[in-house]
Amino acid sequence: EVQLQQSGAELGKPGTSVKLSCKVSGYNIRNTYMHWVNQRPGKGLEWIGRIDPANGNTIYAEKFKSKATLTADTSSNTAYMQLSQLKSDDTAIYFCAIRGDWYFDFWGPGTMVTVSS
């Protein structure tokens, strides 16, 4: 059974950084792309970017290029996303998802990030 285990809720102060994790079991992340998506309170889904864990190549949505940094550790089968220079607008649920050739196969349950002083 494939499972994506995301790290727990984060409370970050403005201007600081947080690093979220997404540990995958039952699926080798070398064989897929790991995507990240966010959802601000009461809003829609927003694609942040993806990483190819096999080589570390990344693609970001323009607005997240200086906000998010995606990495992956194939030895622990875990993907990471660091969010920097936190602002209140970064308050959201952040989902990781595995994407095969055609669609998002599996999703994590999401990590709530709250930015507040």
Add this chain to the structure above:
Amino acid sequence: DVVLTQTPVSLSVTLGDQASISCRSSQSLEYSDGYTYLEWYLQKPGQSPQLLIYEVSNRFSGVPDRFIGSGSGTDFTLKISRVEPEDLGVYYCFQATHDPNTFGAGTKLELK
């Protein structure tokens, strides 16, 4: 970036009705390999999104046949015939043809 415009923003239906959601793209979503990477997801409150349709019209495993995806190029539609209680939630179209990938803004399906 590709903009996906979903209409309507919300849809109030009676159980058993048909519902139709449109997703229009600012660019053609046909990829150079001939495939069109347009998907539909349903998100229920407090849950992660779940896949309904991929490559415009292919139902994901276990998705009832009352969900029908259609379209080509820049114009796509998701039809739900005979809406049932478990169909309520927010529907999103998503394109993976172009980088960056993008979601539509969502359509909330609710009971009248």
